[in-house]
Amino acid sequence: MKKLARRALAPLTAAALGLTLLSGTQAAAEPEAWTAAWATSPQLPSEGFTPNWSQAGFSHQTVRQVVRVTQAGERARIRLSNAYGTSPLRITGATIARTGKGAAVEKGSVRHLTFDGKRAVVIPARGQAASDAASLEVGEESSVTVTLYLAGTTGPATFHAQGFADTYRADGDHRADASGRAFDESSQSWYYLSGVDVSGSSAPPRRDGVVLFGDSITDGFGSTAGKNRRYPDVLAARLDRPVLNAGIGGNLVLNDSAWFGERGSARFQRDVLDQPGVSTVVVLEGLNDIGFYEAQKAGFDRPTYWPAPKVSASELIAGYRELIRQAHGRGVRIVGATLLPLGGSDHYGPDAARVSDEVNAWIRTSGEFDAVVDLDRVLADPSDAERLDPKYDFGDHLHPNDAGYARLASAVAEVL
Known part of the structure; x- marks a missing residue:
């Protein structure tokens, strides 16, 4: 058994205080x-x-x-x-x-x-x-x-x-x-x-927990089941601090889904800010907001893709700004991750391509996040920036494989 870490983190909420x-x-x-x-x-x-x-x-x-x-x-x-x-x-x-x-x-x-x-x-x-x-x-x-x-x-x-x-x-x-x-x-x-x-520690209280907030990429779709190879697992092995997975497969920043949870802005306090000891959150979400519309337009008209409105870059950016506002209101550092390449996937089309480029440009240059990790560039195919690098592609051109999640975790670790 590994040596016990000697830390105790400051409580934030009723749950954190031990209230039932x-x-x-x-x-x-x-x-x-x-x-x-x-x-x-x-x-x-x-x-x-x-x-x-x-x-x-x-x-x-x-x-x-x-x-x-x-x-x-x-x-x-x-x-x-x-x-x-x-x-x-x-x-x-x-x-x-x-x-x-x-x-x-x-x-x-x-x-x-x-x-x-x-x-x-x-x-x-x-x-x-x-x-x-x-x-x-x-x-x-x-x-x-x-x-x-x-x-x-x-x-x-x-x-x-x-x-x-x-x-x-x-x-x-x-x-x-x-x-x-x-x-x-x-x-x-x-x-x-x-x-x-x-x-169980006599050390002074610390607050250094990291919450990873997002959709199926954070949740771990495409990783080997039962092997703890999601990107949050890999990141936890690299950091000497708690790492929590707040991903929901299919989740949207802007809209609630009967299948994929409440919209990101609605669940952010519960799933991120109310976690005992959180100091940092990494946001990697938005591909479904722009991709469900493309999937439905292409004929993938399944209940899993509802709701699927056409979303503009300005609307998605407004959603990110709400997450930033909530995080800063609680003194939590918020890291923005650029959207991964999605070329060749069922989420890809002309509108998604344009909006993802506009959103990624804003994440990189606006200065509104406290830090940025450019996963779009880290995981892109060197010969086609619109697509995932084949060595990192689970096979659906949307989700990373185990190697891709390890590379993603490495990039995130550099900004924490």
Whole structure:
């Protein structure tokens, strides 16, 4: 296990202070400051890209989820979201443990979690809850397993569609099992779990967390599933600071989507600014705003591409300015990333080409972001600047492959 980092980050919000929201009431603050070590962005229940359990929800079942943390600690807590629930959600019990193989966990590491001192918690519709601290030593870049037992019937579940990691399900109560034998179903989405925080340091509080905000490129589409080769994972391995992934595949800066989450400006506070200890955000988003219109125009008229209005450069820039305003209002440094080349993809066409060039020129030259990383140039084909370099192309001419994500992470690391 890696040496524990000796840091504690200053809290920002009720969640950061250790407050559990229970039917509109707040529990007492816990004594330590928390660092967000892993996070994901909640979404509406939907069919998503691959089969998942969000629309059916759960009934008398146990859900086991494996996540990779980017900060070490001696204590841990989880954050749960019922952001898109229309009724209260009852979590009958939850545990956290160090990860074993597959759905198994390390023997002797299972810790029952409490919420304001109780093992069960009811999270109001559109609410969230943070557990109490559990004594569990975790290493930086190690995995922890969070297990939820749902004795009742939940209805549709708030989730994150593209986890690119296995989540497991079992009938009955298996929250304390070290073995993974009972977990005979899997999907690659996360359910209700929105964050894992750590604490346990005597060092003065620090705030140096990095949130990567974006769409499927930040989410990791095109990377090897189960191998933690998304660009946030690669960046975390390069930096001695927490790195959080706030990407949602298909997300838009300007418009809400039933499939791909609330628009960037609407979810920015929750997914970025409310993370405990955040100091910097990197914004890489906008290709879907300009590309869905081209895809629909070319005949890809699927619900996944709705809404698909024609978006101008000035409209997209106004969206970025709103993100900048929110970040600066909370004292957070904001880095702008230029849009990647999209030539040859289903997002490409004359309007997208023109708007992406205009937007990238503004990102590079306006001075409105605190720093800029020029990913358009870093990942472009040397012989055709409109296209991804073939050695970095996943195959759809839109998303990077593992090598592309590693190159992207390297470029981002240089400006942090």
